[in-house]
Amino acid sequence: MIYEIGAIIIILLFIVGFSFRGTEDDVMVAVKKQGPPNEIPMMENAPQLKQTMKGSIYATSIIQKEKEVIQQEKNQKIVYLTFDDGPSSDANELLDVLDHYGAKATFFMLAPHIKAYPDVVKRMVKTGYAVGLHGVTHDARQFYHSKKSPLHEMQEDQKVLEKITGVKSTLIRTPYGSVPYMLDSYRKEIELYGFQLWDWDIDSDDWKSNSKAYVSRVINGIKFMDSIGKHPVILLHDRGPTIKYLPILLNWLNKNHFVTKNLEESMDAYSFKCNDRCHPYGS
Ligand SMILES: [Zn+2]
Incomplete structure (x- = not known):
């Protein structure tokens, strides 16, 4: 009799465990469907909490909360500003402009430039920008x-x-973007060491001239991405002429209720796929 009761309890625990696992999978499917680049829900960032709550009566309400957060983020108009090649000698000015508009941004920086301008890199971290x-x-x-x-x-x-x-x-962002020289075998190496490779959705082409032409190019890109419900990653450079006209872009973003955010390590990194386009440099 004792054995029979024991068996029934084990079977019940097994069923309860499975039903909660199924619900979590549903949440993850919902997250995946959004496509990149979106943030992973809160529960994924709190594995210990997840473990404790799993199977408890609170689990359902937490999953409901996660769904609400995902929905809110979907409704938000988010853009990710990224600045490459810095820090430049103008990086402090760039941070002044971003600070003034309360904008967030991610900086993909070169080692020799970090060594040349360490103070501004410290300022980035202190102020809450993402450094890459x-x-x-x-x-x-x-x-x-x-x-x-x-x-x-x-x-x-x-x-x-x-x-x-x-x-x-x-x-990380590789120089000139990952296509065509970042072969799949190269990507495996960096992934093995936990690096997350980011390309972009909108190329500002800001380096092509010293004019404000890049601003309207970016705005058009954002309008298009918004029309298809995507949160674009925007490629810009840490350089004088880009900084000079940045207020026009930041003003437009504010007026049109876009929110700027940092790229986070908890996000699914978005990179271009090779799809037969990659080849070794020089071949
Ligand atoms: Zn670069």
Whole structure:
């Protein structure tokens, strides 16, 4: 009799466990359907809480809350500003402009520039911007030399950034974007070490001229991405002429109720897929 009761209890626990697992899977499917780039729900960021609450009467309400957060984020108009190649000698001015508009941004920075302007990098971290890595040489021939060379440049950059700020960033953007030189075998190497590769949705082409032409290009891109319900990652550069006209873009974003956010390590990183377009540098 005792054995029979024991067996029934075990079966009941088994069924309860499964029903909650099923509900969590539903939430994750909902998250995946949104597509990149979106933030992972709160429960994923609190594995210990997840473990404790699993199977309890509170689990359902937490899952409901997660669904609400996902829905709110879906309704929000979010853009991700990213600045490459810095920090430049104008980076303080760039932060002044961003601070003035209460904007968030992510910086993909080069090791020699971090060493040259450590104070502004500390300011970025202190003020709450996201800091990421862009390598050491910014020379395609050297950076994409072998499947290990992107990894080694990012590891070196990571060390330099961590020494100055204490932040061990895993956010990376490779020089000129990941296509066509970041072969799948190169990507595997960086993934193995936990780096998250980010490309972009909107290329501002800001480096092509010193005019404000890039601003309308970005605004058109944002309008299109908004029309298809996507939260775009925008490629910009940490350079004087871009900074000069940035207030026009930030004003437009504010007026049109867009919110700027940092890229986070908890997000699914968005990178271009090779799809037969990748080849080694120089071939
Ligand atoms: Zn670059």
